[in-house]
Amino acid sequence: MPELPEVEVTRLSLLPYLINYKVDKATILTPKLRYPIDSQLSKKICGATITAINRRSKYLIISTTQGSLMVHLGMTGTLTIKPRNAPLTKHDHASFSIGDYSLIYNDPRRFGALIWADPHDESCFLPFFKKLGIEPFDPLFNGHYLWQHAHTRVQAIKPLLLGGEIVVGVGNIYASEALFKAGILPQRSAKRISKQRYQTLAESILNTLHHAIELGGSTLKDFQHGTEKNGYFQIHHQVYDREHQPCYRCQIPIKRIRQGQRSTFFCPHCQR
Numbered sequence: 001m002p003e004l005p006e007v008e009v010t011r012l013s014l015l016p017y018l019i020n021y022k023v024d025k026a027t028i029l030t031p032k033l034r035y036p037i038d039s040q041l042s043k044k045i046c047g048a049t050i051t052a053i054n055r056r057s058k059y060l061i062i063s064t065t066q067g068s069l070m071v072h073l074g075m076t077g078t079l080t081i082k083p084r085n086a087p088l089t090k091h092d093h094a095s096f097s098i099g100d101y102s103l104i105y106n107d108p109r110r111f112g113a114l115i116w117a118d119p120h121d122e123s124c125f126l127p128f129f130k131k132l133g134i135e136p137f138d139p140l141f142n143g144h145y146l147w148q149h150a151h152t153r154v155q156a157i158k159p160l161l162l163g164g165e166i167v168v169g170v171g172n173i174y175a176s177e178a179l180f181k182a183g184i185l186p187q188r189s190a191k192r193i194s195k196q197r198y199q200t201l202a203e204s205i206l207n208t209l210h211h212a213i214e215l216g217g218s219t220l221k222d223f224q225h226g227t228e229k230n231g232y233f234q235i236h237h238q239v240y241d242r243e244h245q246p247c248y249r250c251q252i253p254i255k256r257i258r259q260g261q262r263s264t265f266f267c268p269h270c271q272r
């Protein structure tokens with residue numbers, strides 16, 4: 001599943017190809033992904049100049065002079081720039097011709113979304129943002145903020161982070177990695193973590209996400225951003241997916257547990 005760093009790298013990779021360019025043709029090949037696609041989308045977006053691409057959590061918002069298109073990549077979606085005349089491939093659901101290039105939305109499992117908002121009315125986007133916590137790169141996000149919103153909760157810290165109601169973008173891999181870096185047990189109750197350790201955790205979250213975005217940026221290729229295996233950047237995991245392998249710090253085998261349907265990896269010695 002594309003996580004926040006993948007979505008941010010997608011955004012950065014699209015900017016030079018889209019900003020200030022005009023959509024001169026749009027082909028929608030699928031009536032419905034996770035939600036129905038506006039049947040008038042190709043008409044509505046044709047002739048529009050793209051003015052901005054922003055991101056809120058894992059939603060990309062492509063603003064144009066004729067309205068805005070919100071894109072969510074779901075489980076397997078990709079937004080890719082290809083040469084204009086490149087043939088469509090299996091699971092391509094939408095193609096937007098922009099100058100010499102085409103912007104292609106491809107999604108084998110179709111859990112993604114393309115949602116159009118008419119000009120000056122983005123109220124249809126709001127239900128998607130209602131429960132979202134702040135952005136990790138928001139200047140307001142720091143150890144104090146994290147402590148303030150988490151220390152009254154009895155829930156285990158890892159599923160609390162994953163829920164995204166305090167801060168968005170800390171997906172399964174990044175939560176496991178950030179908790180390892182901060183030396184915090186994923187199953188520790190959020191109210192039993194000191195303010196000082198929340199400081200370390202906030203820093204670890206930011207470092208982990210920044211590192212992934214940098215790495216993703218460096219794997220960018222012409223026309224196609226590097227969605228490598230499973231759509232994840234190949235960050236060098238300290239604990240994620242390393243069950244039974246020795247911890248890089250203490251050599252004790254990494255453990256795996258289930259927390260609310262998700263696998264959590266941690267070092268029973270380095271994390272407490």
Ligand SMILES: [Zn+2]
Nearest residue numbers: 247250267270
């Ligand atoms: Zn260890």
